[in-house]
Amino acid sequence: SQTIHQWPATLVQPVGSPLSLECTVEGTSNPNLYWYRQAAGRGLQLLFYSVGIGQISSEVPQNLSASRPQDRQFILSSKKLLLSDSGFYLCAWSEGTPGNEQFFGPGTRLTVL
């Protein structure tokens, strides 16, 4: 069966520090991968999605970047965090077939101070 891992679960970082969040998927090949952010009491905002290694689409201009160095690995990064980067970050995967359900990871709670 498929599983999705995210780490760390929680993170407190000072403004201006770098960020690296990692997501890995097991039990599937060539998944679509997604990064979302959810601010407190708000809906999910799609940040990046990827349909293959090295292929990244960005949905909103921002202080963040994403990379997919391996088929089942998706990394979210920042060189200098802003206060507004605080939130709940969720990684998700889906099969490549259009319309398929997304499977979400446990999330990372990021607080930028």
Added chain:
Amino acid sequence: SQKIEQNSEALNIQEGKTATLTCNYTNYSPAYLQWYRQDPGRGPVFLLLIRENEKEKRKERLKVTFDTTLKQSLFHITASQPADSATYLCALDENYGQNFVFGPGTRLSVLP
């Protein structure tokens, strides 16, 4: 891009009643519409998918309808239980189903 509204931020109902949640969109009708459940501090969990050519979908106590004329989907939970208390999100596809746009969610509380 799509603007998605979900009927109310919070909905309280009595145990045993039917909960009805609304998802309205403003632009093009999506090919796929999904509903998810999210518990506090957790990632969303997929519940149901309905396609543009389907009027209704059922799964156990859950029912979803899709009206492309009204640009609306309704999500029903019959015989609601306190364990159904959670936030429910609708999601509409973009880019031919490669990614989805999520609504803000409705927080449902089922009172015993």
